[in-house]
Amino acid sequence: MCCGGRKRKKHDYDPDLPVLRADVWPARHIPIFNGSMLLGPDRITYAITFFLLGLPAIFFIAFTCADIFRYVHWSAGVIILLLGLTLFFANIYCLVKVGTMDPGILPKNVECYREFFAESQTLATEETAAPIEGRFQTANRITELPQAKIVEVNGENLEMKYCRTCKIFRPPRASHCSRCDCCVDRFDHHCPWTGTCIGRRNHRYFYFFVTLTFLLCVYTTASCLLQIGMLISICMKPAVDGSTAPYHDLDFGQAIFTSISLSPVSFIMLLYGGVMGLSVCGLSFYHCYLIGINQTTYEQINNRYKRRRNPYEKSAWNNFKEVLFGPIEPSLIHLDQKIIFSEMVEEERIRKEHDHDEIIQIDEDSDELT
Ligand SMILES: [Zn+2]
Numbered sequence: 064m065c066c067g068g069r070k071r072k073k074h075d076y077d078p079d080l081p082v083l084r085a086d087v088w089p090a091r092h093i094p095i096f097n098g099s100m101l102l103g104p105d106r107i108t109y110a111i112t113f114f115l116l117g118l119p120a121i122f123f124i125a126f127t128c129a130d131i132f133r134y135v136h137w138s139a140g141v142i143i144l145l146l147g148l149t150l151f152f153a154n155i156y157c158l159v160k161v162g163t164m165d166p167g168i169l170p171k172n173v174e175c176y177r178e179f180f181a182e183s184q185t186l187a188t189e190e191t192a193a194p195i196e197g198r199f200q201t202a203n204r205i206t207e208l209p210q211a212k213i214v215e216v217n218g219e220n221l222e223m224k225y226c227r228t229c230k231i232f233r234p235p236r237a238s239h240c241s242r243c244d245c246c247v248d249r250f251d252h253h254c255p256w257t258g259t260c261i262g263r264r265n266h267r268y269f270y271f272f273v274t275l276t277f278l279l280c281v282y283t284t285a286s287c288l289l290q291i292g293m294l295i296s297i298c299m300k301p302a303v304d305g306s307t308a309p310y311h312d313l314d315f316g317q318a319i320f321t322s323i324s325l326s327p328v329s330f331i332m333l334l335y336g337g338v339m340g341l342s343v344c345g346l347s348f349y350h351c352y353l354i355g356i357n358q359t360t361y362e363q364i365n366n367r368y369k370r371r372r373n374p375y376e377k378s379a380w381n382n383f384k385e386v387l388f389g390p391i392e393p394s395l396i397h398l399d400q401k402i403i404f405s406e407m408v409e410e411e412r413i414r415k416e417h418d419h420d421e422i423i424q425i426d427e428d429s430d431e432l433t
């Protein structure tokens with residue numbers, strides 16, 4: 064028997080610590096800070112979004128604000144800097160919220176957790192040839208289950224479809240996201256730029272994020288235009304004794320060229336802000352419209368309410384109040400599930416250790432025979 068001194072693998076678990084583990088979480092999210100935050104599956108594009116916002120912000124402060132401070136007036140530079148920073152940090156706050164909170168995940172049937180765990184253990188130990196009995200039994204049971212339940216919402220009969228992946232009847236506005244591998248309530252869409260799904264709990268932050276990004280682009284473009292415009296006017300002014308202006312008496316064409324060569328970063332920022340602003344402008348107005356009619360992108364694209372009344376729709380004002388400022392429903396990801404994970408992990412670890420010891424015992428016996 065080989066017991067003591069055996070090196071523990073990286074994936075051994077502490078049974079006394081019922082913590083949500085990334086490698087047994089059955090969706091593709093990664094829990095961080097003890098499961099209080101969830102990162103979606105598109106973590107690289109989520110990081111790129113921070114980069115696409117953060118880098119221009121540094122350039123804006125270092126070049127555009129500094130040039131306004133130098134060439135226009137120091138007070139104008141300070142005001143533009145403070146307003147820009149306020150918009151930027153509000154935008155980053157919304158991006159962090161939308162990408163790290165539970166978007167409205169509907170917990171899977173506990174059977175899925177057991178299957179997932181059995182599957183991951185099978186892959187980890189390369190026993191792929193062995194069928195997992197429980198999985199096939201469950202699959203057979205699914206075919207006997209009804210496909211949908213009917214639920215009445217504000218006088219309309221809506222379907223609660225059965226999700227074969229999560230093995231639950233999901234609420235009428237929920238949908239399964241194949242990228243996240245879970246059902247999300249009031250599913251809007253999966254957004255790779257925020258790394259996760261947009262659903263019931265984070266839709267408002269997504270809307271604020273998109274709108275603030277649009278405002279930030281407008282603000283950046285306007286500030287760069289102001290700065291370059293002021294430089295052009297300075298370059299066109301006649302020479303005056305004691306003037307500290309780098310150029311003067313230039314015609315309009317020369318003044319534009321000179322201003323851009325004096326502030327090339329601001330010119331690039333102007334173009335960047337313009338292109339980014341145009342690309343998010345439509346998205347911001349589209350979501351404003353969707354919130355006004357209380358529909359999700361998924362429902363609108365699929366013409367969900369083409370032949371029937373939308374039972375969730377109220378007046379535009381009440382729709383905005385509900386979606387943007389109403390209470391956020393509590394997350395359905397409960398600590399109970401974390402405990403189930405830990406118990407399952409520990410049970411499986413003990414079983415594996417037992418099996419491993421038996422295999423070693425057999426090997427030792429066969430060595431003795433040969
Ligand atoms: Zn599902």
Ligand SMILES: [Zn+2]
Pocket residue numbers: 240241242243244252253254259260261
């Ligand atoms: Zn998703």
